Amino acid sequence: MINRRYAWRGYGSHHVVPAHRATATFTASDDSNVLGTVTLVVDSEAGLAADAIFADQLQPFRETPGRKICELGKLAFDAGMPSKPLLAALFHIVFIYGYHHHRCTDLFIEVNPRHRRFYEAMLGFTPIGTPRTNTSVAAPSQLMWLEISSIRRRIEAAALDGSDPIPRSLYALFFSHGDALELAEQLTSDRATQDARVKLFLPAF
Structure with a gap:
């Protein structure tokens, strides 16, 4: 699915999840179909x-004591723009796993500059520097950053803001605190972490 969707966007069709990096791949599915996927890459000697x-942009975070950087990649959905509930569920699962299992403190993602506003508005990512050319997809790329410690505050703020019936960010659709703790326990169990591929089964939205 990743290669099919990337090829449709003109980004090539020979992408693989790197086996030499510490990764966990998450898929969102209904009863019979994979709806979307995203991979979390944890910083290691492989980088x-x-x-x-963007090595020069990442290095200051990497060298700061107490920081552990991670990256979102290989984000793809089977058709068009997925629903907000699906996106919220998938991203929250990734955040929970990255924080509780790997103690990630800073999350990065590379996006096409035309998608920058979406990640700013929906998840609070901040652009780092200016766009550069990503030769692997022959397209401009913007590095964006999210501090993991801000996520709980964003979820609580979204839950308190009931003035707009249409959620202004994905955080309004994230799991409750109790559900998030239960998911954290499930995702970090020995059984779950033996397999780097984690499936999230969702109803069709």
């Missing part, structure tokens, strides 16, 4: 994919 063009 992150974003190091290829």
Whole structure:
């Protein structure tokens, strides 16, 4: 699915999840179909994919005591723009796993500059520097950053804001605190972490 969707966007069709990096791949599915996927890459000696063009931007975070950087990549959905509930569920699962299992403190993602506003408005990502050319997809790329410690505050703020019936960010659709703790226990169990591929089964939205 990743290669099919990337090829449709003109980004090539030979992408793989790197086996030499510490990764966990998450898929959102209904009863019979995979709806979307995203991969979390944890910083290691192999580095992150974003190091290829943004190493100078990542290094200050990497060298800060107490920081552990991670990266979202290989984000793809089977058709068009997925629903907000599906996006919220998938992203929250990734955040929970990254924080509780790997103690990630800073999350990065490379996006096409035309998608920058979406990640700013929906998840609170902040652009780092200016766009550069990603030669692997032959397209401009913007590095964006999210501090993991801000997520709980954003969820609580979204829950308190009932003035708009249409959620202004995905955080209004995230799991409750109790459900998030239960998911954290499930995702970090020995059984779950033996397999780097984690499936999230969702109803069709």
